[in-house]
Amino acid sequence: MKVIECKPIQHTGTCSITFIRIDPENLQDTLSAIIKALMDLSWLSRFDQDYMKDSFSLRANETIADIRKKIADSSDDKVTKEAGEYVVSELARESLISKMNYLDIPLAELLGMKVSGNPGFDFHSQNNCTHTVIFGEAKYNSRQSAYDSAIKQVYQFITDKKDIKQIVDLHPFCTQEALTRANSGFKGFAIAFSAKSTSSDTLIANILEHTNFGEVSRHEEIVIVAVNI
Numbered sequence: 351m352k353v354i355e356c357k358p359i360q361h362t363g364t365c366s367i368t369f370i371r372i373d374p375e376n377l378q379d380t381l382s383a384i385i386k387a388l389m390d391l392s393w394l395s396r397f398d399q400d401y402m403k404d405s406f407s408l409r410a411n412e413t414i415a416d417i418r419k420k421i422a423d424s425s426d427d428k429v430t431k432e433a434g435e436y437v438v439s440e441l442a443r444e445s446l447i448s449k450m451n452y453l454d455i456p457l458a459e460l461l462g463m464k465v466s467g468n469p470g471f472d473f474h475s476q477n478n479c480t481h482t483v484i485f486g487e488a489k490y491n492s493r494q495s496a497y498d499s500a501i502k503q504v505y506q507f508i509t510d511k512k513d514i515k516q517i518v519d520l521h522p523f524c525t526q527e528a529l530t531r532a533n534s535g536f537k538g539f540a541i542a543f544s545a546k547s548t549s550s551d552t553l554i555a556n557i558l559e560h561t562n563f564g565e566v567s568r569h570e571e572i573v574i575v576a577v578n579i
Contacts, residue, residue: 351371351372351373351374351375351380351383351441351444351445351559352372352373352374352375353372353448353449354371354373354420355369355370355371355550356368356369356371356445356449356450357369358484358552359558360383361463361484361558361567362425363497363567363570365569365570365572366538366570366571366572367482367567367571367572367573367574368450368571368572368573368574369554369576370442370449370547370574370575370576371550371575371576371577371578372438372441372442372445372575372577372578373578374441374577374578374579377569377579378391380437380439380441381433383397384436384440384441384482385396385414385417385418387440388396388414388417388418388440388460389414389574391407391410391411392408393454393456394410394499394539395564396454396522396523397522397561398531400401402522404489405507406460406461409460409461410456410460410461413424413459413460414460417433417459417562420432420436421432422466426438431490431492434490434492434544434579435472435488435489435490435496436457437490437577438488438489438490438496438542438543438544438575438577438579439457439472439473439486439488439542440457440473441488441542441575441577442473442486442488442540442542442573442577443455443457443473443512445575446475446484446486446540446573446575447475450477450478450573451478452475452477452478452484453475453476453478453493453523453524454476455473455474455475455476455520455523455524456476456523457472457473458470458472458473458474458516458519459472459532460518465543468513469524470507470513470515470516471486471487471512471513471516472486472487472488472542473486473488473540473542474486474516474520474523474524475540476523476525476528477538478515480570480571481525481527481528481531482519482531482532482536482537482570482571483520483524483527483528483531483532483538484537484538484539484540484571484573485504485507485513485514485516485537485538485539485540486491486539486540486542486573487503487504487507487539487540487541488500488539488542488543489543489544489564489578490543490544490564491543492544493546494544494546495545495546495548495553496543496544496545497541497543497545497553497556497560497574498560499543499559500541500542500543501541501560501563501566502560502562503555504539504541504562504566505565505566508539508565508566509577513532513537514532514533517532519531527543535569536570537569537570538552538569538570538571538572538573539566539569539571539572539573540573540574540575541557541563541566541572541573541574541575542574542576543575543576543577544570544577544578544579545576545577545578545579547577550576553574554574557574
């Protein structure tokens, strides 16, 4: 992938907002790279206990097999809806790690019991400077930029306290300070979505004016990630 933009967004509130735009370049190469990244279970080494390694390994491998099948159904020039959301999730997650030096946490579906269809946020990270957990949601639409559905989903998940419910899954990965802050309301969100030919300035303006975005931006930090697929 190629990160073509990464810049802070000026606005009137106190929330830190960053905009990232990604060009996956060759789609088939990107899909292959995502599969390779998903199959890298080196993160299991952070667990000392074999029962933790074995439990997470069984969960992750079942999910990886399911994702591989969905990505295999994609063609050279387009992806299916489900595969598209994995692409957006993984590229957004990688951009937080590579461009912002945030914490590397596996995709949420690799950590959960459910093989497909994560019931909460799609990916997570942590701002290591401010100890802020980032809860990320990804949306894909083959016809138009998917920021509207991504913002609405983040807003709904906050309302339903899905972020708080997922804190227990993040315990092995985030710092205790970050998890304590998140539980107390000091948290951030990543809004990731497929983007078409709409200019970045127009995307940013539309997002800042979105009714639900005003509520989401009451929190510590927002990272907006537009993926050109």
